[in-house]
Amino acid sequence: MIKLFIRYINLMVITIFALVLLSFMLPFFFPGDLLTNISGITPQSLEQRQALEKAFALNESIFVQFQVYLSNFFAGDWGVSSVSQLNLYDEIAYAFPATLELMLYALFVATFVGIPVGFLSGLKHHNPADMGVVTFSIVGYSFPVFWLALVFITLFCLQLEWLPMSGRIDLLFEVKHITGFVFIDIILSDLNNTKEAIENAFRHAILPTLSISIVTTCLFIRFTRRSIMDVMQKGYIIAAKSRGFTQWQIFIKHSFKNALIPILPILALQISTLVTNAMIVETIFSWPGIGNWLIQAIYQQDYPAIRAGMLVVALFVLTLTITLEFITRAIDPTKDETARAAV
Structure with missing residues (x-):
């Protein structure tokens, strides 16, 4: 029973990781501004754009960006809707x-x-x-x-x-x-x-x-x-x-x-x-x-x-x-x- 449980836990963890990785990659394939696709916010000034880029680590490596995405996701910070601007x-x-x-x-x-x-x-x-x-x-x-x-x-x-x-x-x-x-x-x-x-x-x-x-x-x-x-x-x-x-x-x-x-x-x-x-x-x-x-x-x-x-x-x-x-x-x-x- 314990071996069976561990096997299914491993299967779940691997599959969840694959799904989260795919979700992380989606904004790079969407048309439009990458920052807006990720955050849901259209920057109105250069200062706001720089602040959002820093928040989502867009100037860092792809691995750092993925780490930030994981941290935000499990913290319940999924961004806002680009239409309603609601959480x-x-x-x-x-x-x-x-x-x-x-x-x-x-x-x-x-x-x-x-x-x-x-x-x-x-x-x-x-x-x-x-x-x-x-x-x-x-x-x-x-x-x-x-x-x-x-x-x-x-x-x-x-x-x-x-x-x-x-x-x-x-x-x-x-x-x-x-x-x-x-x-x-x-x-x-x-x-x-x-x-x-x-x-x-x-x-x-x-x-x-x-x-x-x-x-x-x-x-x-x-x-x-x-x-x-x-x-x-x-x-x-x-x-x-x-x-x-x-x-x-x-x-x-x-x-x-x-x-x-x-x-x-x-x-x-x-x-x-x-x-x-x-x-x-x-x-x-x-x-x-x-x-x-x-x-x-x-x-x-x-x-x-x-x-x-x-x-x-x-x-x-x-x-x-x-x-x-x-x-x-x-x-x-x-x-x-x-x-x-x-x-």
Whole structure:
């Protein structure tokens, strides 16, 4: 276990170093003034330019500049936006919880719908209901996320007028930004109409969540179905049946845990997909997350914001993916041995 932990820590450190190095190099490839690309500030005088060059060590060697960049990054000094002139650390800290919130909603739906449906389909495989589930999972996984989002807007917002088409909550509700998670902030804001605010925020979250979760739900259904079908053919399951255990007892005592183990790596692989899909959906639904913020930065050619935002998203995906992969290997050490034997 200790060797496995050290190996994953080394992998994370090396990958983080590569990402930070790439982020450091980006301003040299952006068009325009290098100093503005790094700091986000357009110097208005020679004295200001010299002060900024000294602050970012632009007159020093590239190694000193990288050291200064590392020091500033880990200190939370990420510069300012060249458009809004606001601190980038504060802007990202404001936008990122909204993206994380949307991902958690989608993951919750995918987990508590996809996995149970997959189990039921796998236990009763090759019957008409199972064929319907398989068809739905294949079709649902084939739909592009942006297309689903546009269809939902057209149907539920424009035609039926059941749900709102943009934002996290109506502007009528004065919700303070405390944690960045809208439902928590509603409760902490101590509003007079808390119940109405929660209901309004829930209605705003439905369509973005469905747009992201359908693809992941369909993937969970397919892998869970295949996993439970494979487990039910194992020798210890056949032995349990011969001893007179019911199918429900076999499922609870033997099948459930063993069928879940192969699903954990799929969850790790889905992190990057969830982040990408969330960023796309945020733009369509005007959800104030890091994806929408980054798209606006690209449109406005806000290079310091692009640099900081891309690095934060990459570090987030890397950390979650490696952590889930480590947990998977720790739970099922035989997976690593099987992979090495196969090689």
